[in-house]
Each structure stands twice: as structure tokens, then as C-alpha cells.
């Protein structure tokens with residue numbers, strides 16, 4: 001399976017000494033995995049360490065992205081390829097307008113979902129083909145991929161129970177769909193362990209946070 005490649009040759013450990021770039025971390029996983037809690041905990045930790053942090057999400061991290069989010073998650077029927085293109089358009093705009101400029105100013109960027117969500121949900125979930133969607137997404141984000149992607153792994157059953165009663169278009173899909181999405185996140189991460197951290201999302205939030213911080217410390221990007 002094709003996979004993400006970074007847009008430059010630097011590694012995670014090189015980031016803090018580079019004045020040109022902030023740290024770029026993505027949180028991925030099924031719906032109900034607890035990504036937003038981990039984004040919040042890591043933001044607080046990085047800010048306490050004196051770093052400037054931008055927190056964002058896909059879809060919806062920009063004004064245009066919010067409109068795309070409403071269309072694709074809360075509108076009427078969207079064909080699978082149109083869905084992939086709408087998510088790609090959100091990402092292209094988000095990267096150009098917010099993520100790249102922030103990183104260039106040395107600001108850390110934490111995003112709740114990124115390209116792997118499209119590869120898993122549209123590529124595997126919708127059966128559009130992960131290689132095709134990967135190519136589309138690589139073009140959309142201009143080859144910019146995170147330094148580290150944290151996959152919060154959750155079973156469809158646990159995810160559904162945690163989400164409660166309200167579901168967007170994707171969340172409303174049956175458990176088979178979510179099982180394919182989950183499997184794909186795990187395959188993407190297994191193919192590039194140096195750029196992924198997979199965690200069992202049923203662990204207590206504080207424990208998950210400690211594991212994330214330990215990984216960033218091991219890479220030398222935080223003290």
C-alpha cells in the first residue's frame with residue numbers, strides 16, 4: 001500500500017533545533033476515540049513548555065472548511081467520489097491557509113484528523129481505493145505530512161457507544177464500514193512505525209497522554 005512521505009528529509013528529532021518549523025502532530029482514529037481530549041491535554045503540555053500551539057481540525061479548520069464540513073457531514077446525499085474531493089478541498093485550503101504558514105513561523109500544529117482519515121474513510125470505508133485517495137490527498141496537501149500521527153484505536157462497538165445518540169453522515173455508517181476504517185488505520189500505521197503511535201483508546205485519558213508525551217520525549221522533541 002502506498003503511504004505518506006514527508007515533504008522534506010528531516011526527522012521528528014530534528015524539529016526542535018530547526019527555527020524554520022513547528023512540530024506537526026495529527027490525531028486519527030475512529031469516531032468516539034477521544035481525540036479531542038488528547039489534543040487538549042497535549043496542547044496544555046506544550047504550552048506549559050513555552051511553545052506556541054495552533055489547534056485545528058479537519059474538516060472545518062478554516063471558514064471555507066466549516067462550510068465544507070456542513071456540506072459533507074450534515075447535508076444531503078454526496079456521492080463517494082464527490083465526498084473524497086470535498087474532504088480533499090478542505091485539506092488543500094487548510095494546509096495553504098493555516099497549517100503551512102503556522103509551521104513556517106515555528107508554531108506547533110495539532111490537528112484532529114488529517115489525510116489518513118480520507119485514506120481510511122473514503123479509500124477503505126467507501127471502497128474508492130486507498131492508493132487513489134492517497135494520491136489525491138498528497139496532491140491536495142502539497143506533500144505535507146505530520147511529524148507524528150497518533151492513532152487512537154477503538155472498536156466500532158465502543159466508538160458507537162461513546163458517540164451517543166447524534167451521528168453525522170459518516171458516523172451513521174454500519175459497523176462493517178467502521179471496521180474497515182479501523183483496519184486501515186492500523187495498516188497505515190504498521191507500514192511506517194517511525195511516524196505513527198497506535199494506542200488503545202479504551203485506556204484512561206491520562207494514561208494515553210503519558211504515552212504520547214513519552215513518545216515525543218523519546219524523539220527528543222519535548223523536554
Ligand code: TYD
Pocket residue numbers: 031032057058059073087112113114115117118119121122168170171
Ligand atoms: P470528526 O470531526 O472527528 O467528528 P466529530 O463530529 O465527532 O467531531 O470527523 C467528522 C467525520 O468526518 C468523521 O466521521 C470522519 C469523517 N472524515 C472523513 O470521512 N474523511 C476525512 O478526510 C476526514 C478529515 C473526516
